[in-house]
Amino acid sequence: MATEKSGINSKRVYGDRGDYNNAQVNGDSEKKFSRSNSRDTSPRNTFHSNAEVIRNVEKKHSRSNSRDSGPRPLFNKEKGYRREFTEKLTRLDTEIFGLRSKRVYGDRGDYNEEGYRNKSFTPRKGWKKHNDDEISDRKKLYDKKNSDREEFGQGSGNTRRDGNVYSKFGGRSSPGRVEGRVRNEEGLDNSRKRKFRSSRGDVGSENSSSGGKRSSHRVEAKFRNDDVNDNRLRPREKPTFKRVGTRAEGGKDGFKNKNPSKKSGSTEQVTEKYSDKRQAEAAEVLKMAAKRLSRYNKDKENAAEARDGKPKKKKMGIHPLDISNKRTVDDVSADGDTVEKKVDVQKDVEVSQNAQFRAIQPSPSILKFVEDNFLGRRRMIEFQRAGYNIDLPAPLDNVPFSTSTERERIEESAFRNKLEFFAAAKVSSSFPPVDLPEIAFAGRSNVGKSSLLNALTRQWGVVRTSDKPGLTQTINFFNLGKKLSLVDLPGYGFAYAKEEVKDAWEELVQEYVSTRVGLKRVCLLIDTKWGMKPRDHELIDLMERSETNYQIVLTKTDLVFPVDVARRAMQIENTLKANKSLVQPVMMVSSQTGAGMRCLRTVLSKLSRLPKL
Numbered sequence: 001m002a003t004e005k006s007g008i009n010s011k012r013v014y015g016d017r018g019d020y021n022n023a024q025v026n027g028d029s030e031k032k033f034s035r036s037n038s039r040d041t042s043p044r045n046t047f048h049s050n051a052e053v054i055r056n057v058e059k060k061h062s063r064s065n066s067r068d069s070g071p072r073p074l075f076n077k078e079k080g081y082r083r084e085f086t087e088k089l090t091r092l093d094t095e096i097f098g099l100r101s102k103r104v105y106g107d108r109g110d111y112n113e114e115g116y117r118n119k120s121f122t123p124r125k126g127w128k129k130h131n132d133d134e135i136s137d138r139k140k141l142y143d144k145k146n147s148d149r150e151e152f153g154q155g156s157g158n159t160r161r162d163g164n165v166y167s168k169f170g171g172r173s174s175p176g177r178v179e180g181r182v183r184n185e186e187g188l189d190n191s192r193k194r195k196f197r198s199s200r201g202d203v204g205s206e207n208s209s210s211g212g213k214r215s216s217h218r219v220e221a222k223f224r225n226d227d228v229n230d231n232r233l234r235p236r237e238k239p240t241f242k243r244v245g246t247r248a249e250g251g252k253d254g255f256k257n258k259n260p261s262k263k264s265g266s267t268e269q270v271t272e273k274y275s276d277k278r279q280a281e282a283a284e285v286l287k288m289a290a291k292r293l294s295r296y297n298k299d300k301e302n303a304a305e306a307r308d309g310k311p312k313k314k315k316m317g318i319h320p321l322d323i324s325n326k327r328t329v330d331d332v333s334a335d336g337d338t339v340e341k342k343v344d345v346q347k348d349v350e351v352s353q354n355a356q357f358r359a360i361q362p363s364p365s366i367l368k369f370v371e372d373n374f375l376g377r378r379r380m381i382e383f384q385r386a387g388y389n390i391d392l393p394a395p396l397d398n399v400p401f402s403t404s405t406e407r408e409r410i411e412e413s414a415f416r417n418k419l420e421f422f423a424a425a426k427v428s429s430s431f432p433p434v435d436l437p438e439i440a441f442a443g444r445s446n447v448g449k450s451s452l453l454n455a456l457t458r459q460w461g462v463v464r465t466s467d468k469p470g471l472t473q474t475i476n477f478f479n480l481g482k483k484l485s486l487v488d489l490p491g492y493g494f495a496y497a498k499e500e501v502k503d504a505w506e507e508l509v510q511e512y513v514s515t516r517v518g519l520k521r522v523c524l525l526i527d528t529k530w531g532m533k534p535r536d537h538e539l540i541d542l543m544e545r546s547e548t549n550y551q552i553v554l555t556k557t558d559l560v561f562p563v564d565v566a567r568r569a570m571q572i573e574n575t576l577k578a579n580k581s582l583v584q585p586v587m588m589v590s591s592q593t594g595a596g597m598r599c600l601r602t603v604l605s606k607l608s609r610l611p612k613l
C-alpha cells in the first residue's frame with residue numbers, strides 16, 4: 001500500500017490523466033516516468049517531499065530515453081493505458097485519501113480503445129427526448145443539408161451518441177442547433193473532414209497552418225474565408241442557404257408558411273399557427289370578413305365616383321408620429337433663425353439693463369452713507385460688537401427673545417420699549433382704533449418686512465418670519481410702549497397662496513395705506529438686489545393719490561456689493577424724484593448684519609409721540 005501510495009504521489013505531480021507509457025508502480029527511487037503525451041505538464045496537488053522533487057527533476061531529464069527504462073510496463077497496452085491507470089488511481093484515492101475520485105477522473109471511467117475517455121452525455125433539464133419518427137425526419141433533413149453544405153466545403157453533422165435527438169425548446173430544434181449536432185457526429189472522424197477539404201485541392205492542405213489540432217470550427221472558418229478571398233474558388237452561382245424546416249410535412253417550405261406576413265390562404269396553415277382548432281377557424285372567419293369589408297368599401301367608392309363623374313379626392317393625412325414635414329418648435333422657422341434672434345434680442349435687453357445700472361453714479365450723500373454703514377471689515381466688527389449677531393439663522397424667530405439689557409443699548413428711546421403684539425386684522429372693519437402714531441412696513445412678499453421689525457427693536461422672534469413668501473397674511477399691529485405703533489403688512493406679489501387670497505391681501509393693504517388716519521409713514525421695502533417692480537409702482541401711485549407719506553427702505557443690503565447698494569439707492573431716487581409724498585432719503589438696511597439700522601431708527605423715532613410736557 002505504501003508503494004502504491006508513493007506511486008500515486010509521484011504520478012499526481014505530473015498530472016492526473018495518467019497518460020504515461022512505461023512507468024514503475026513501486027516507489028523505487030530509480031523508477032522513471034515518461035510521458036508519451038505531453039498535454040498536461042502542470043503539477044497538481046503538489047504536496048511532495050524534497051526527495052520527490054529531486055526525483056521528478058531527474059525524471060524530466062531522463063524523459064527522452066524513458067520508454068525502455070522501466071523493468072515492466074505499468075499498463076497493459078491492449079486494455080488501454082488510461083483506463084487501467086485511472087481505475088488504479090480511483091481505487092487508491094478512495095481507499096487512501098478518501099477522495100471522490102470519480103469526480104476527478106470522470107463519472108463513468110469508460111474509455112475507448114484509443115485510451116480517450118468517452119464524453120458522457122446528460123440531457124439538460126427541460127430538453128425533450130424526441131421520438132424515432134422525428135429523429136428519422138430530421139436525419140433526412142440533415143443529410144440534405146449536409147449535402148448542401150458539402151458543396152461549399154462545410155462540415156456535416158450527427159446525432160448524439162445515444163442515438164436520441166434532444167432539443168432545448170421541446171418540440172422543434174432550430175436548424176442551427178441541428179447543424180451543430182450534426183457536425184459533432186461527423187466530428188468523430190475529423191480526419192475525414194480534412195481529407196474532404198484537401199481533396200478540393202484548392203482550399204488548404206495537410207501542410208497548411210490549419211493542422212490537425214485545430215478545432216473543427218476554426219478550420220471551417222479558415223476554409224470559408226479562403227473560399228471567399230480566392231475569387232477563383234468562389235462558385236459562380238450564388239449559394240442559396242435555404243432554411244430547412246424540420247417538420248416532415250412542411251419540408252423546405254415549412255418555414256415559409258410559418259411566416260404570418262406572407263399570404264397563406266389554407267386552413268391548414270392557420271391551424272398550424274393556432275394550437276386550438278376552433279381558434280384557427282375563428283381566425284379564418286375574421287380574415288374572410290375583413291376581406292369582404294375592404295371589397296365593399298372599394299365598391300362604394302367606385303359607385304360614388306361613377307355618380308359624381310369625377311374621381312374622389314383622397315384625404316391627405318399626416319401621421320401623428322411623422323415629423324418630417326412639421327416644425328418641431330412653434331417659434332422656429334425652417335432654418336431656426338427666429339428663436340436665435342429672439343434670444344439675442346433678450347440678451348441685448350438684459351445686457352443693456354445691467355450696463356445702465358453699472359453706469360449709475362451715486363450722489364455724494366449716498367456714497368457717504370454707504371461708506372459709513374456698509375464698507376470695511378472694521379465696520380462689520382463694530383456692528384457685531386454693538387450686539388447684532390451676524391450669523392443669525394433664518395427664520396429669525398428661532399432666536400430667543402432679546403433681554404432688556406440688549407434693548408438698553410438702542411440709542412433711540414422710542415425703540416427701547418418692549419414690542420408687543422396687540423391686534424391683527426383681515427378686513428378693514430377689524431382695524432383697531434387709532435391710539436398711537438403708526439408706521440407701516442409694506443413691500444413684496446419675502447422682502448424682509450417682519451425681520452426689519454425685529455431688527456429695529458432688537459427683539460428677535462416677536463414678529464414671525466419665514467423664508468417662504470406669504471407668511472404674514474393679516475395686518476399685524478405692534479405697540480412700542482406708549483410711543484409708536486409698528487404695523488406689519490402682508491406682502492404682495494409672489495407668495496405661496498391662492499390667487500384670490502393674495503388679491504384680498506392686496507386690497508386690504510391698499511385700503512389701509514389709503515384710508516388709515518393715524519398712519520404717519522409707510523416704509524416701502526425694496527429688495528436691493530432686484531430693485532423696484534411694477535407692483536411697487538402700483539402701491540406708490542396709490543399712496544401718491546391718497547397723499548400718504550412713504551419712504552423707501554432698501555433691504556438685504558448684505559447680499560450685494562456696497563457700491564451696488566449705492567447705485568440702487570440712486571436709481572430709485574432718480575425714478576421717484578418727481579413724487580410728492582416720497583420722504584427722502586432712501587434708507588438702506590440689513591436686518592441680518594444690523595447695518596443702517598441706527599439711521600432708520602433715528603429717522604422713524606422722529607414720528608413717535610412727543611412726551612407730554
Ligand SMILES: Nc1nc2c(ncn2[C@@H]2O[C@H](COP(=O)(O)OP(=O)(O)OP(=O)(O)O)[C@@H](O)[C@H]2O)c(=O)[nH]1
Pocket residue numbers: 393394395396443444445446447448449450451452464465466467468469470471472473489490491492555556557558559589590591592593
Ligand atoms: N440676508 C438677509 N436676509 C434677510 C434680511 N431680512 C430678512 N431676511 C430673510 O428674508 C426672509 C423673509 O423675511 P420676512 O421678514 O419673513 O419677509 P416678509 O417680508 O415679512 O415676508 P412675508 O411675510 O411673506 O410678506 C427670511 O428668511 C429672512 O431671514 C436681511 O437683511 N438680510
Ligand SMILES: [Mg+2]
Pocket residue numbers: 449450451464465471472488
Ligand atoms: Mg412677514
